[in-house]
Amino acid sequence: MATYAIGDIQGCYDELMQLLDQIGFSDSDHLWFAGDLVNRGRQSVKVLRFVAGLGDRARCVLGNHDLHLLALHFGATRDKRNSTLQQVLQAPDRDELMHWLRFRPLLVEDDALGYVMTHAGIPHIWSLGKARKRAQEVERVLRGKDAREFFNHMYGNKPDIWHNDLEGWARLRLITNYFTRMRFITPNGQLEFHGNGGVETAPEGFFPWYEVRRPSPLPRRQLFGHWAALMGHTGQADIQALDTGCVWGYSLSALCLDTQTLTQCSCAAYQSEAI
Numbered sequence: 001m002a003t004y005a006i007g008d009i010q011g012c013y014d015e016l017m018q019l020l021d022q023i024g025f026s027d028s029d030h031l032w033f034a035g036d037l038v039n040r041g042r043q044s045v046k047v048l049r050f051v052a053g054l055g056d057r058a059r060c061v062l063g064n065h066d067l068h069l070l071a072l073h074f075g076a077t078r079d080k081r082n083s084t085l086q087q088v089l090q091a092p093d094r095d096e097l098m099h100w101l102r103f104r105p106l107l108v109e110d111d112a113l114g115y116v117m118t119h120a121g122i123p124h125i126w127s128l129g130k131a132r133k134r135a136q137e138v139e140r141v142l143r144g145k146d147a148r149e150f151f152n153h154m155y156g157n158k159p160d161i162w163h164n165d166l167e168g169w170a171r172l173r174l175i176t177n178y179f180t181r182m183r184f185i186t187p188n189g190q191l192e193f194h195g196n197g198g199v200e201t202a203p204e205g206f207f208p209w210y211e212v213r214r215p216s217p218l219p220r221r222q223l224f225g226h227w228a229a230l231m232g233h234t235g236q237a238d239i240q241a242l243d244t245g246c247v248w249g250y251s252l253s254a255l256c257l258d259t260q261t262l263t264q265c266s267c268a269a270y271q272s273e274a275i
Contacts (some may be wrong), residue, residue, distance in 0.1 A: 003113060004254040005032040007232075007242030008225040011084055012267060015252045019265040020111065023254050032257070035063025035119035035180070036227030037101075039084055040247045045091050050101045059108045061153065063119040063226060064180040066101060067122065067154065070142075073098045076151035106135040108181045109220055113257045117223035118238025120182040121239075124214045125162055125189040134175045134251075141172060161190040171238050183227055185209045196257075198229045210239045223255070232262070 004023060011018050025031075031104060034087040037051060037060065038044035051058050069085050071077045073094070088094060089159075116122070122131045141150045153169035154176060162174060176192060184192040184206035191208045198206050210222070217238075225243040232244045232253055244264060245254035250266040 001028045001030070002259075003030040003032065003110075003257045004066070005117060005223050005240075005242060005257055006032065006255075007062065007253045008036040008038055008042070008228070008246065009033070009252065010036050010247040011044035012104070012246045013041070013043035013046040015246055015265060015267045016047065016050070017251050019254055019263065021254065022265055023256070023263050030059070032115075033058065033060035033222070034117060034223060034242045035061045036065040036225060036243075036260060037063070038069050038105065039065040040086060042084060044084055045087050045097075048088065048097045048101065049093070049181055051114055052173060059117075060104050061117055061119050062101075062104050062106055062180065064200055067151075067176070067180060070098060070102055071151040073150040074151045075146045076148065077155065080145060083177050096239065102147060105139055108177075108193035109133060110257075114220055115223055115257055116218065119180045121209050121224040122218065122222060123162070123178050123182060123185060123189055123209055124212045126178075127216070128218050138172050138175050138179075146220075147188060154184055157179050157191075157193045160193070161186075181224070182209050184210060191250055196227070196229065201241045208234075210232070210234050210236055 019203055031054065033051060037139060051060055069088060072085060072089060107118050114254050116128060126134065143166055150172060153192045158261050159166065159170055159174050168175060179195060182191055184195050186206055194204055195201050195203060222239045223242055227241060228243045228245040228248060230241045232241050234241050239257060242253055244253045246267040249267055251266055254263045
């Protein structure tokens with residue numbers, strides 16, 4: 001039995017199947033997915049059905065595109081671009097798929113394997129214990145009766161810096177943004193939401209989140225997606241970027257967590273707009 005962590009798929013079902021063939025994926029293996037299962041690519045429904053169909057053999061964190069799909073499902077926003085997400089919203093099993101998706105976590109970890117995974121990373125201002133509790137705050141709301149109201153308040157760039165006394169929707173919005181939208185950050189924990197290029201594009205005073213020193217190291221190796229411009233490279237031995245730009249025509253990556261072996265397959269380019 002092997003466990004593989006796979007970067008952002010974004011609807012690229014055929015490429016996912018190709019990658020699984022390359023790694024020799026079998027019925028005894030397990031998969032971790034770094035979020036953003038959907039959008040931009042043309043086969044989001046197939047991706048959702050496949051991952052949900054794996055049952056306990058798959059662990060998947062929510063990404064910003066997954067949350068956007070849920071917001072559309074709940075009527076909290078409109079799909080102004082008539083995007084590839086329409087195929088999900090028009091699917092006969094839409095309700096079942098959306099129920100499954102909103103019960104995915106923001107953070108997964110494994111003591112034996114020694115890994116923790118979120119979509120965009122874990123900010124240096126939180127220990128693993130605090131990150132775990134923050135993720136659970138949002139997960140409880142997503143899975144409860146206030147899910148629709150959460151999505152009504154999810155969008156926005158403020159607040160952009162953590163304070164322990166934050167409350168209500170502002171607190172949940174910022175937690176969500178740390179876990180699903182973070183790229184550049186200041187040493188005191190302020191987020192910057194506009195930059196999505198390489199590390200050389202960091203605004204003055206901001207740094208790639210994984211380069212900012214922690215008060216104490218995390219007791220896990222970190223896995224994250226979200227930042228395709230990194231092409232899998234962080235320069236950190238204990239932090240692995242998994243998004244290698246499949247939907248932009250580069251590659252889809254799978255990291256074997258048991259052996260630290262990285263496998264990539266080349267991908268076809270898709271044309272779409274970012275959200």
